Amino acid sequence: MTDSLVRTAGTRIVAYAAHDDPNVAACNLIALVVAFNQPLYPLYVYWAVSEHISPTFFTFLPTPFFLAVPAVARRSPTTGCALLPLTGMANTVLSASIMGQASGVEMFLIPCALIAAIFFRPSQRVVALALVLLAALIYLGLDGAYGAPIHIYSADEYNAFFRLNAMSAGMLTVFVGLVASGMLSRQA
Known part of the structure; x- marks a missing residue:
């Protein structure tokens, strides 16, 4: 019964992410x-940084927007694809405000910009460039402007936070690259 339930859930998730446009389907998957x-x-964060994890619960606020990307993309593929990096950027700003810049969470702007650069068609280049520019402006414009985080971690904890977020943002960037390369290999 559990196996059947998992298969059914998996089938529904795959169907929800599916789209005729491979770029849109890629954004939905991501x-x-x-x-x-x-x-x-x-x-x-608990395992790598600190037992004080309550600030991380705020990172759940953008989750419905990530989940909504495929639904929005069904109505407007460009808007759906744009919602992904926009939500990622909003999550990054929220997280930097709550956990502090020293956490290194701003590194998530890199995969946001990469998604914008890769998954828009040439006819949508203005949208792609605007999103990439927005990621750069957030990084440069908000530097030092976040204010005090909800909880001040120790220097060692911030070093661990930075390593965790560097690894996480790096792995997300690699995943985006793998999705894009898989898409390209199917087009060849």
Whole structure:
């Protein structure tokens, strides 16, 4: 029974992420992977940084927007694809405000910009460039402007936070690259 339930859930998730446009389908997949990984972030912080994880619960606020990407993309593919990096950028700003810049969470702007650069068609280049520019402006414009985080971690904890977020943002960037390369290999 459990196996059948898992298969049914998996089939529904795949159907929800599906789209005729491979770029849109790729954004849908990435959005769902991010959404399904968000509940794990407090556990990663607990294991790698500190037992004080309550600030990480705020990172759940953007989860419905990640989950909504495929639904929005059905109505407007460009808007759906744009919602993914926009939600990622909003989550990054929220997280930097709550946990502090020293946590290194701003590194998540890199996969946001990469998604914008890769998954828009040439006719949508203005949208892609605007999103990439927005990621850069957030990084440069908000530097030092976040204010005090909810909880001040120790220097050692911030070093661990930075390593955790560097690894997480790096792995998300690699995943985005793998999705894009898989898409390209199917087009060849």
